[in-house]
Amino acid sequence: DVHKRFRTEAHPCAASRFNERFLxxxxxxxxxxxMDDELNILPISSHMWSITPVPALE
Incomplete structure (x- = not known):
């Protein structure tokens, strides 16, 4: 059990928070x-709003 060393009497249950910390x-x-599966940019942070489109090369 990977969380065994994190359990104590005060905290008997260790929560896995990898996904939350990763995001x-x-x-x-x-x-x-x-991006989602339709390649739409997902605004997970305020710096996403400063992204501007690049003109396509023809």
Whole structure:
């Protein structure tokens, strides 16, 4: 059991928070863009609003 060393009498249940911490770290990263399956940019952070489209090359 990987959480065995984190359990104490005061805290008998260790919660897995990897996903929550991972998503919060992505929100702080200005070089990360999160998109859905239709390639829409998901606004997980305020720096997403400063992204501007690049004209397509023809």
């Amino acid at each position: 919060l770290s992505l929100a702080l990263c200005e070089a990360c863009i999160v």
